[in-house]
Amino acid sequence: MFAAERIKELIEQDLPDCTARVSDDANDGEHFSAEVVSSAFEGVMRVQQHRMVYQALGQHMYKDIHALALRTFTPDQWPY
């Protein structure tokens, strides 16, 4: 069981100027979705943006998190 709040913390700690909105969609502690904004994404290809988020989560991405539906944004693209 992993908490959406913990995922949010890990991502926001690792990436600069970052806000992450994370939800535990199925309420099962395994299937999450996240929307992440960071200035570090500027000028970076989306594949690499997603890798950066995965790297922030480290081994949790391989062990505790079964699925993380991910959308990444630069500050200019952030819809909120």
Place this chain on the structure above:
Amino acid sequence: MSDTQNQIKEMVETSPVFLFMKGTPDFPQCGFSNQAVSILNHLNVPFQSFNVLDNMDIRSGIKEYAQWPTIPQLYIKGTFVGGSDLMMEMYQSGELDKLLQFEES
């Protein structure tokens, strides 16, 4: 490079469009793999696939190969393009269709 890494390299480089997935295109065994197959079918793209549930070495090997922790994984001309989220984004923006245009040229 290990045998598994070489095997993966050969798979993705010998087919223009290659999908690592859970299950088969006819019987995907995960919602994300199902979404990936649906997108490729919708674009009418012929592709080769590999069922990672049949081979644990490949299943963990592709995570290392692409530095990407999840499955499915799509490769176009040997280059890792993304998982199901990026495929959906790129499908909706028309980018994926563009990347696959070489099929007809």
